Amino acid sequence: MIALVVSMGTLFAWSLVAGRLTRWSVTAPVAMTAAGVALTVGPHPLVRIMLTTSDAEHAVEIILAVLLFVDATAVPGQLMHRQRALLVRLLVLALPLTFGVAVLAGALLFPTPNWWLAALFAAVTVPIDLAPAVELIRDVRLPSWLRGVLTVESGLNDGIVAPLFLLCLAGFEAHGGVAHAAAHTPSDDLGDALDALLWAVVAGALVGKPGGWLLRRAWLAEWTRAAALRLGIVALPLMAYALAIELHGNGFVAAFVAGLFFTPASRALPPEAPHLLEDIGTLLSLALWFVFGQLVTQAFTGAFDARVVAYAFLSLTVVRIAPVLLCLVGSGLSRADRLLLAWLGPRGLASIVFGLLAFISLAPEDPHTADLMGQVMVMTVLMSLVLHGLTYGPLAMRYDRARRRAEPVPGAHQDPDH
Template identity: 75%
Template sequence: MVALVVTMGTLFGWALVAGRLARWSITAPVAMTAAGVLLSVGSPPVVTINLTTSDAEHAVEVILAVLLFTDATHVPEGVVHGQRHLLTRLLLIALPLTFAAGVLTGGLLFPSGGWWLAALFAAITVPVDLAPAAELIRDVRLPSWLRGVLTVESGLNDGLIAPVFLLCLAGTEAHGGDPGPVSEALLDALSALFWAVLAGAVVGKPGGWLLRRAWQAGWTKPGAVRLGTVALPLLSYGLAIVLDGNGFVAAFVAGLCFTPDSRALPPKALHLVEDVGTLLSLALWFVFGKVVTQAFTGEFDGRVVAYAALSLTVVRVAPVLISLAGSGLDRADRMLLAWLGPRGLASIVFGLLAFISLAPDDGHAADLVGQVMTMTVLMSLVLHGLTYGPLAARYARARERAAAARG
């Protein structure tokens, strides 16, 4: 209960001075992370959070389920249609290349961990999340099409990488034994994915259709529609768990299936589920502050810094530039899209789930996972949170010079 009081008190305090803090790029995630760090150090700490329990695992999964559902519904139809070729390059070419580069980097830096652990590192650190540079989406110095592309990419790539994360986690947990246990773990993960897709489709498509028909027939009210929308990610998560599937993958599939019908619902139908997702995500950033203190209190592997730095630069930039070759974009657009790949909530959630799963059997691997995730997100908060403003200004000046030259 102390954790709840402190978390909500910190959030309220940030809400009072958010405008002033924004001048120094201190966003809500940064403020909540700093609060989590400050209040979880010392002996005894003000707030104690146990991250290794099954209750903590389910809580993290539910938060991810709501966030993935919201991400899936945030895909702007006009952007997808107008920029489908560019999005295809980013999601179907750059994303697999980024994952492969992450696996190679992890395998070279941590050879004793094996390729499964390297693949798990990549699955945790590949997803893009705009939270560390949230003001970017509202920065009018960048063209609307570019901001829309970044929004769609960040909204879909974490859902696309989620099944890969599950397979990598299953392989890492079974690594070191006979081939049989590894094969069995992978089969179990594939079975969980099948039931997750089924549960998500069964909930998302009929749920969206029923809400749309009820609204069009005048049987319901806007407030009830908002509550019904909030119920869908939780319903898909619960159904997947009952079927021995993966809950957060089911929520993402439900969001994708729900989205077409959601466009016929009242304008504010998604506001409640978005607000719930935002509140849960900020609580998770506070927990991340606790993870930061835990990651750096024990023995720290210096190779983690190199991996995080490479993951945020070469591993992201090179595949995106390769995928955009021949796209018709000029150099400024390509470089900006390649650089703007901040890491945030998806990496935190995947890292926490991997840490919770690995801790009982392989403490060293769990610690490495926690350190890799923590360092990558922290460096992203600094690199992307502090550089997007100067980059946007430089980009705007380059556009003005190009327009003047054409004139």
């Protein structure tokens, strides 16, 4: 209970001075991470959270289920339609290319006959999340379309990568990553992973589609109230997760699919209907940032592989920037727009959750690889907190100045020949 007291106390203290701290880029994730580090460091820490139990694994999966459902429902439909060509470039073209470059970087820095390890590193570090630069989406110096595109990309790409992460984890375990019983073969494990994804889609569709339809009908017919409607929405990702587990599917992928099926019906509901679920998701995500502080402590205790620093730096720079810039060629965007979209790819909650799940799965039988996975995830997210959290402000200022200089001055004489 001491962990709950301390983490919630930290959150409360931050809420009292959030406005002042944000000026120095001390966001809630930064504050919770710092508290997690401070309270778990040393041989006799005040707080110690057990992360390698099945209960911890289910807790992490449920948190991810809620967050993925929120991401799926928070995508503005009108923006998706207006910016569909740009989003196709980012999600359909740049994301697979980014994953491929990340696999290549992992294979070069951590050479092994088992390429699934490099693929697993990529699946953990490729998803982007705006939490390290959360003020970005409220920064009016950036145009609304650009902030919207970044919001949609960060909301959808972790859901897209989630099944890929599961396949990479199963592939690594199946091809010599950890010890297996003689009765299991690589094809068995990969087949089980594909079956789990299939049942996840079934469970998500069974919950999201009828759930959204029933909530919409109940609201339009005035059978329910706003408070009850908010509780009904909270129930959907948890129901999808539980149903998927009963069907031997993956719970958090089911929650994301349920969110996608629920979204069309949600547009007929009042705008404030999802707010309770969003607030719950925010609270759970901040708890994860506190846990991340302990992971930072563990990562820097004992042997540390210097190659991890190089991989994290490449992941945040070349691995993200080069594919995005390549896929934006011919998009009609200005050079400043392309560079900003390419740079603003912070890593956060999705990487933490995927890294945690990989660590929990690998730790019992392959502790060395589990520790290496933890170090890769921790270093990537830490560097993102610094690089993206501290640079987005100056970049937004320079972007705004460049845009203002490019705008014609009202009333100024224009040469008809130019």
